[in-house]
Amino acid sequence: MKSIPPDLAWLNLPNLPTPVKVLFSGYLLAIGLGLCMAGLQIMQTHGMADGKPGLSLDDIVYSYYGNRSGSTLESKLNGSMKEMGTPEARLDIIKWVRNGAPETEWELHFKDTFKQYCVQCHGSVPGIPDFSKYEEVKKVATIDEGASIQTLTRSSHIHLFGISFIFFFVGFIFSFAAGIPKWLKISAIAIPFAFLIVDIFSWWLTKWNPNFAWLTLIGGFGYSVAATIMWFISMYQMFILSRNGKIYGNAWEADLK
Incomplete structure (x- = not known):
């Protein structure tokens, strides 16, 4: 293996100094728990829009388009x-x-x-x-036309600002992962942002036409899966992969050449 300059050899998750691993893992654990609580909250609110447990297309339609009957x-x-x-x-x-x-x-x-x-x-x-x-x-007490424009505007900007910060830091930590092909790492970091935008736009589209409700499910599922994969890879490399004593090159070495 090509020798790595000592001042750059630590720039990957397995070789990070212990204080940095504690910082990164503490953030990932707190964010992971927070996302689980957010999923539970969605199940208790949007997931009950049709009166039945579990998130379905009808729940999305009732939440944003409304139950106009x-x-x-x-x-x-x-x-x-x-x-x-x-x-x-x-x-x-x-x-x-x-x-x-x-x-x-x-x-x-x-x-x-x-x-x-x-x-x-x-x-x-x-x-x-x-x-x-x-x-x-x-x-x-009037006909249910779903979320109001005011509610959609408020929810959209809160989600875009807040969740983007979550994905930024999760993606930043994941960018230190070792042994991940460059194209795959770039895709994994970009996908949550793309699906987040799809998710937010789908609320507005569903408000206009209930047939777009499936985009909300796709958006939420897409960024949840991508963020979960980055979370597990990051935690695995910091605390399991690092124990085998192998020295990896700089996580960004190919980009720094």
Whole structure:
């Protein structure tokens, strides 16, 4: 094997100094746990949009295009919010909504019902409707047209900024991997960003036409698989491959020539 200058020989995951390995692995472990929690949260929100466990095309359609056979409030009460109140209160609200959610019944009865079961979140958490006010309840008691443009804009920029940072650092750590062909390493680093963009654009396309919902599943699955592969390779090379004592060349040697 060609000799590597001493000042560059450590530039790969197996040969990294222990403090750097601790830094990289700590980040990867925290991010890995965070992504698992994000997946669980998706299953409990979007995954229950159709009232059934598990993420399906119908869940994507209902979340972004809406269930236009009924109101947003009714679809939530039959889906992700189904367990937030008693069955009797849920059916009572649904009947009121289907009757046009008349304001005359709000002060007499439904204001107290929403206060008991809903206002602890829908009244204190920013960014979601305030169910202590009839006007806010009335907005979601109309036909369910899915996510609003305001919601899509907010979610899009949060995901693009936040998840891009995650993929940047995961890709940066993976770029130190040894023995990976250059074309494969470049592809693995680029793929999560490409699928992230597909995922975000699919929300807007599904809002316009429900037939694009499958792009959301492809985008999310694509960047999850690519990031997972980089995660496992990085952890493997830092803590298992490095134990065999083999000295690898600079991870970027071919690019530095």
